[in-house]
């Protein structure tokens with residue numbers, strides 16, 4: 001596995017008497033998009049604010065490229081780019097001038113680097129226009145460009161697709177993936193939108209009531225698990241017997257349908273066998289357990305105490 005660029009070590013936050021974050025331990029690696037998923041009030045924003053040093057931890061540490069954010073803040077934060085609230089920008093300045101303005105506040109940012117971040121977020125053609133004329137998606141991309149100016153190893157985006165229309169969401173998703181894949185940036189995105197996480201992330205951590213209750217690879221889990229397949233076939237009795245033989249799994253027979261949990265890859269062979277045995281097939285429907293099902297399984301109903 002690639003280098004761990006950010007490590008959370010037993011991170012806790014207590015406000016008043018309430019323990020809001022209860023000891024988070026996980027790592028984020030170079031080149032991955034890590035989704036931080038949880039229902040409202042689970043503790044995502046509080047955790048992100050600790051990751052970027054906006055608020056102090058009560059206990060534990062965040063280590064970025066080997067530097068502790070509590071003991072070595074300057075060195076640690078050098079490697080982080082973030083949009084925690086809405087990206088700040090001057091509407092009366094062009095996108096380019098906004099970036100030049102921010103570049104001046106940081107040492108060693110060349111004009112070439114500004115061109116590079118503009119290209120990374122695909123704003124080349126519109127960068128000379130006033131930021132006030134940008135769509136929300138373009139403003140978000142300009143915000144990402146700004147956060148990337150100092151070439152951070154970790155990019156943290158709190159709810160980056162909030163308020164965007166479907167095409168804006170698709171664009172942001174594409175640029176986030178590109179940053180991870182082509183630039184090797186570790187990207188952390190928080191969201192409570194499950195389908196978003198499924199399409200955007202390599203790995204996902206689920207947080208509930210300030211605790212991490214699961215970390216999983218998004219696509220591996222999708223591929224490895226059996227899917228629910230519903231065959232509409234006749235005659236049903238004979239189909240049930242054959243399906244059971246072929247898959248070795250329990251088959252639930254209805255009036256016209258047969259439901260079985262099986263590997264998706266095995267479907268063509270099973271269909272071919274059924275046909276050879278004289279069974280007539282009217283339909284094959286697959287129900288993949290979505291991330292949403294898994295998420296709801298994990299957090300349960302009434303997720304927030």
Ligand SMILES: Nc1ncnc2c1ncn2[C@@H]1O[C@H](COP(=O)(O)OP(=O)(O)OP(=O)(O)O)[C@@H](O)[C@H]1O
Nearest residue numbers: 015018020038039040041042043044045046047192
């Ligand atoms: N300054 C504070 N004082 C008291 N409680 C707080 C404070 N900040 C956060 N909390 C509480 O901590 C919990 C976690 O809040 P947080 O904003 O981190 O959740 P979240 O997962 O980001 O949710 P959302 O998606 O709604 O932003 C909530 O119960 C919230 O009420």
